[in-house]
Amino acid sequence: MLRSTRFRVALTSFVTSALALGVVSAWLVLDAQNRLEDGAAQVARERAAAIVQVLNTGAAPGDLRLLIRDSIYEVIDQKSGGRVASCPGFRSSGSIVPGGGFQRGDHVATLHPGEIDLSMDESVGCARVLGDDADYVDIRLHVMADTSGDSKYAVYAAARVDDSGQAALDSVRMTLLAGVPVIALLIGVIAWFAVRRSLRPVEAIRSEVAEIGAHDLSRRVPAPDSGDEIARLAGTMNTMLARLDTAVTRQSRFTADASHELRTPLASLRTQLEVLLAHPDRLDWRDACENALLDITRLQDLVADLVLLGKLDNAGPERPSSVRLSEVVESCLSGRQGVHAEIEGSPVVAGNRGRLERLLRNLVDNAQRHTRTGVVVSVSTVDGFCVLTVTDDGPGIPAEDRERVFDRFVRLDDGRARDDGGAGLGLAIVADIARAHGGSVEVAEHEGGARLVVRLPSAGEPRS
Template identity: 35%
Template structure:
């Protein structure tokens, strides 16, 4: 039984100490306890001062009235007090003898005395005589003439409120403090628990993600604030994850299809070559096998480059003059469409030259496949950017398909017709490289053909690129 009781206690201890809900409740209760304790102590002091001042005014008013009556010769032997006045009144001689008193203290010793030799003419203090039980507030004043001789003192006293003489008021305030802290603790625990209900729902939904599938989304609370933002961010992450998994599956399917064709062709040609007689002309078959081998090499190179880009594999960077890069790359092309250039000198970016050459080569290869009669390459500055444009005079890319061509393995019908052997990886690779170096690649409007615009941060004379 003892072990069974310890387990819930341990569990609650962990919830209080290690959960956000428990720590927030403990901190709130601790801060509230400090503030409330200070406030209640201040209230206790103010209540005590108010009670003492009230009793002090009552005794002062009573003593002044009795002294005035005695100085006029009224009621020399009887001390009458009114119901709204202090009930304990004494007339005390300089020697400390009580010569007159009210009914409440008749026959009792002096409540307080004053030393005339020290010049004490007034008493206004808290005193605790042997009677009555508890302390009283005494106010006394000395009168020069009286029926009992000169310099007698009229003393009026009244008990202080019982709550201030014992521990009842502090205990009551302590009980109030405990009640308020209990209420604050419950309210904090309940409120934070309610605030974390959507988080618990999101957590349970994410825990069941394997069973539900990546197309499942967590509920989004409409209360606003950080919880709604968290749910929206989780759903956005699930969107990207589902898209990545879908793209990976499509990648495997398309890559398998693209690899199967040249491998099948290569295998067939090699089998035919082996089945031919020794004097057969085998060169055409070997040339076909070589083309298939080159296509396989291109596909594998694109896949390897994509894997490096996805892993953000670093490559050394250096300043690259775009004009010089364009001149070198254009000099290596031997396509049917002539290439004209408009190159602004001194347009330098920081990147890996091999990767930039691949970007330009992919853009020029795409332009050569679709151009009718010409290709134009432009390099210029635009503010803090270096801009490289490749423009052809082909049929162009429809506006609704301009982002689709940058998806991996995505190919438009015209592209498939012009280049059946293509893989659809050139433009996605080019955009990935541009984004790695802080730039962008997009298709802009043009009067005719397709206009690809590459932007990269420009190196200025003041320092590295922005």
């Protein structure tokens, strides 16, 4: 379970959302706190400016109690260093003056319980600003330090962060502190169920694939109609299963046909040898050996074709070389009677010359078995393809057989009736060689015979 995709996604969602929400919440709280602090500092600056303005008019520090209301301040005589006015009244240990002496600007000071006395007359003007909790809690203040115009007095004015705003911010802070983990956990749970629901089709696909055996490739995995990646995965797997089913079926049929084709000459050879051994005085040994040699030759040809087909089925990508089709035609037609060649230009393909010669040889052999007067081999280049055409004037190939004639061990009725007919692998080899070279082969329409057309990608002119 801990290694499942659901758990990992849920954990990742929880951790990511917790971090994201935590960072955002912390930034929001800090920003709000900074705004409150900046507001208090601004109030302290305004109060300090007001006190300095009053002192600059010639008023005495003692008059500030009557002139400045609702302000926390402390005025120090620069010469003696003694306090000359303050609000509230401070006990001996109390002061809002920052340590280290006078420094103009904004400072932060903390008043502890017992450092002020709200019962003193000095506290009347600022008791409300200090708040009702001034006697028993620490009070954090922003203090603005300034001097009077004649630099006789150091003025310290302070302001407390807005209580209602701070309370609201504290409430938000506690809510976020408790709520962020809960929300992150909720997101993780939602991710758990969402992934579980999303992976349900995957589990159905896995279960179906686990039950599909080598002899039951006709089954297909369920494909959801969602149109998402899982649906495409199911479609790809069904396509793969269809290819495997076709390959296994083709292999089984190929094996059965090959067994049948091998059995016939072997049975004939065995029969001849048994009869010859049983009746040596009734048979001509020379004729029997010649017949046996014909069966062995037929077996050799069949095995060679099977080996070639096996190589074509399992062959990986080869490093091609430039092959002139004109040279292939000249090599294959050398010594043949009744075959005419028509070559246009000098077409070149990238491939294996030996395989291409075998392709043409099979086509010509097939045409010569069926022709009446002769065979025409033509080579040309059309639309970037090298076109190799073999035409005969025999009985032709029926339209319904023009596709299956390239299947393995397929022989038409006319071919089966011929004594010199092959095992039905010649055109199958042609089709496999053409596909291996990125081309195709087909039976074209032709009056008065058969025309087989091979198209191979042109490689242009070879370098001399």
